[in-house]
Amino acid sequence: MSLLDDLRGRDCPVCGASQAGSAPFLSASVDPARIGSFSFASRKRPEFMSFRLVRCLTCQTVYAAEAPSAETLADAYAAADYDTSEEADLAAQTYARALAPFLDAGIRDGAALEIGAGTGSFLRELQRLGFRHVTGVEPSSAAVAAAADLRDRIRVGVFDPADHAPESLSFIGCFMTLEHVRDPLALTRAAFSLLRPGGVLAFVTHDHRAPINRLLGRRSPIIDIEHMQLFCHASLHKLLARTGFSEVAITAIRNAYPLRYWLRLLPLPGAMKTAAIAGADATGLGRLRVGLNVGNLLTVARKPVAPTP
Numbered sequence: 001m002s003l004l005d006d007l008r009g010r011d012c013p014v015c016g017a018s019q020a021g022s023a024p025f026l027s028a029s030v031d032p033a034r035i036g037s038f039s040f041a042s043r044k045r046p047e048f049m050s051f052r053l054v055r056c057l058t059c060q061t062v063y064a065a066e067a068p069s070a071e072t073l074a075d076a077y078a079a080a081d082y083d084t085s086e087e088a089d090l091a092a093q094t095y096a097r098a099l100a101p102f103l104d105a106g107i108r109d110g111a112a113l114e115i116g117a118g119t120g121s122f123l124r125e126l127q128r129l130g131f132r133h134v135t136g137v138e139p140s141s142a143a144v145a146a147a148a149d150l151r152d153r154i155r156v157g158v159f160d161p162a163d164h165a166p167e168s169l170s171f172i173g174c175f176m177t178l179e180h181v182r183d184p185l186a187l188t189r190a191a192f193s194l195l196r197p198g199g200v201l202a203f204v205t206h207d208h209r210a211p212i213n214r215l216l217g218r219r220s221p222i223i224d225i226e227h228m229q230l231f232c233h234a235s236l237h238k239l240l241a242r243t244g245f246s247e248v249a250i251t252a253i254r255n256a257y258p259l260r261y262w263l264r265l266l267p268l269p270g271a272m273k274t275a276a277i278a279g280a281d282a283t284g285l286g287r288l289r290v291g292l293n294v295g296n297l298l299t300v301a302r303k304p305v306a307p308t309p
């Protein structure tokens with residue numbers, strides 16, 4: 001079934017408010033001919049396609065007013081290609097650096113799970129941080145096949161809470177993935193039940209309220225057919241408060257990537273972009289590491305030790 005044959009209307013995926021209580025955010029822009037295997041891969045060249053997006057007036061989540069079913073999305077991701085792992089490695093290093101202060105020895109002694117593990121870059125960072133028990137789940141078999149020594153730590157498929165015992169994990173990470181799932185509230189609730197008391201949940205998401213994204217509008221890389229919803233501080237706080245997490249910290253993070261990667265994200269015509277990247281590569285500047293705040297948020301939340309009243 002095509003992604004577009006299976007669209008279903010929905011209400012706010014974070015707070016549950018009716019779609020009637022939303023404001024238009026962006027009209028649909030979908031070209032069926034351009035939906036290929038790379039439409040559902042991370043860190044690809046942006047295509048600026050999106051489903052019809054609305055903004056929830058209760059919690060500020062921006063979401064696809066009509067979205068494919070969870071099953072259709074799972075099929076799309078299962079067939080998805082993946083991008084070069086150098087960028088995934090750099091992103092994973094950024095996340096690990098930002099998260100390290102939240103991960104005390106007790107957390108590192110426990111078991112960690114990454115939802116949307118890709119080629120295993122972040123699982124490797126967790127091992128460097130001292131975690132001995134790391135597992136991941138990733139729908140793209142092509143990505144998992146490229147995970148080298150970590151391949152047997154990553155289950156191919158979509159996240160299924162039934163794979164883990166309740167309160168068996170000390171850390172769950174989900175990076176640039178929460179936008180992609182049909183039901184982020186269900187994922188967050190499941191994470192809560194799988195974490196032991198005191199356990200840590202971490203998200204990295206885009207921020208649709210970030211100046212760069214508001215400036216670029218439809219030409220922002222966050223406008224993407226694979227994003228079922230887009231978050232901001234308010235919607236993330238709502239999501240975590242609804243699921244019982246405490247000690248929620250949400251901060252902007254700077255991503256350090258080679259210049260050629262940033263050039264690839266620029267809203268330029270294809271030929272101009274290719275020329276810019278070729279020029280940067282020819283001069284050696286393409287490999288220059290540049291740290292930028294491009295509107296990504298790191299959310300760290302803790303499961304309360306005492307039961308919430």
Ligand SMILES: [Zn+2]
Pocket residue numbers: 012013014015016017056057058059060061
């Ligand atoms: Zn809402």
